[in-house]
Amino acid sequence: VIATFDGSSVNLGREGKVLYDQSGFGRPGAGGLTLSPEEALYLLHRNKIEIEGYTFDSFLAECAASPGFFRCYLVYRDIRERGYVIQPGPHDFRVYRRGQRPATGQSHYVLRVLPERELIRFEAIVGDVRSALHMRKHYVLAVVDDEDELTYYEVKLPRLEKAADCAGAGIIDAKVFGTTVIAEHDAAAALEQAWFGTRLDAERLMLSPTETVFLAGRGMLRCGGGPASLDTYIEASMASDADLRAKLAAYTHLRDLGYIPRTGYKFGHHFRVYSGKSTHSEMLVHALDADAGMPMSVISRSVRLAHSVRKKMLFACTHENTVCYIEFARIKL
């Protein structure tokens, strides 16, 4: 089939229609079939079409002048070679279920193509995923790294189910020792029962800053008669940890759903989270302000780490008092 290129799209005559009908290439119109540059380059590569006046290299040179074209082409080709029908738009592609094409059904994924250094703005991506979900589509990021290898991530907005009733520990007496809060004897045992704190010794239990501020905010902590005041401790904790406000929002939300968040330091994230159904923590949660951003390569590190310890990787984005969870899961299409 011979095609013509007008500088922005490639046009096949009516004989191109079979490519649409059988394999979902292009958009059919009055004048025949129109192909995007990615579609045309792919069909050229597969020797399915010829473009008047162009070789593969000269057509590639023409297209490659527009930024991001080559990345999109690599993704387009990869998805095609995996046996899916893929169409351009809205950003950057729509992918059909295996065996489906525009004539037979709706697309299943919306797919955004990005380079490894792209800054992911959490607020923006939540909006994009929501739009996709409204159209009952899955939202997938296709990341093209510097060596042109592809990695796919499905981005989800999981709604955490209530795991249990929030464990209460009554009102607890504790003492502030400088930068440490310690509960003793029965108070220590009650806290431990509700999965708070770390044992210092048989009589004493230490609370983390997050736990302390959470319990204090709930009116569950009474620190009288200690050497330092609770207010001073909370002020100092807030001042020394810029993330504490976001961590508290996520911690409180998780606790209210009956989950048990514990420090995730050994995994390099804010929390490992237990649902109480198993001794294994099922999630890593990192708390952020909703307007935060992170390069895709840093998110990749988190996702790889979480998967290697069989946990889900969730970012908890807090905006005023609401918490929204964003899950990045590597997928093989």
Add this chain to the structure above:
Amino acid sequence: VIATFDGSSVNLGREGKVLYDQSGFGRPGAGGLTLSPEEALYLLHRNKIEIEGYTFDSFLAECAASPGFFRCYLVYRDIRERGYVIQPGPHDFRVYRRGQRPATGQSHYVLRVLPERELIRFEAIVGDVRSALHMRKHYVLAVVDDEDELTYYEVKLPRLEKAADCAGAGIIDAKVFGTTVIAEHDAAAALEQAWFGTRLDAERLMLSPTETVFLAGRGMLRCGGGPASLDTYIEASMASDADLRAKLAAYTHLRDLGYIPRTGYKFGHHFRVYSGKSTHSEMLVHALDADAGMPMSVISRSVRLAHSVRKKMLFACTHENTVCYIEFARIKL
């Protein structure tokens, strides 16, 4: 044994000497044995001493007023309970080999205590590790996380051995297509042979920005007759990747030693590095300027990830044209 506390150190009479001789507690002097607050609190906790006028809680309250005391106490106690003799100084502790103490030998580790959010300045830590090595001691970081759990890391300055002769590929012809550099036919095969590039198809091979700039800098790349110029490509690559200069320094250094650095995107770091002795990449390398800093919690994420895929975690710090590797390895003392 009854001790007295003068507000900064704890003094035992001559009868305290046995604690030094047998177990390496304190510093003996003319007036008897002097204990640091950590040593005294530990001995109080173990009921080995009493301090006139103080209970455990009131002595702890006194000490906890000085910042960092509680973290140091937790580390001191942990090391003691693992059966090592530990002495204060120079920063923050010296630890003896198992079975050794001040009277019988030299300390083996210098140990620095830090909270999980501490910013690690690479230039400074290289200096600290070098000082320790000059004294023939190992340098260990003891990190106390928000829930008072301890993690130990040995910090090393590995000298990479020459792995092989640097593979050459002759002078290669390639073409610049916008943001992509492509070599064809024999040139593609020669590059692939020397472990450069990613295949686009049977005839074509794509080079990454790092590979391209490296090869161009060595005069090994000739890009004539392509649709875009190599200089424009290099300028655009430098502008779009703030890390490229540091990455190039590490890449060049590794290549010159005969290692094969490939993208580490899937592991969230700049390079996975092959020594050529195995099909498994043995190291993750992240390139940084020497004056860079990173919170310990972020380093923890990298170390955990690297260990989970059985690789060493190396930071390559470049200062002018020298590259220094810093390895963080989690250890169990």
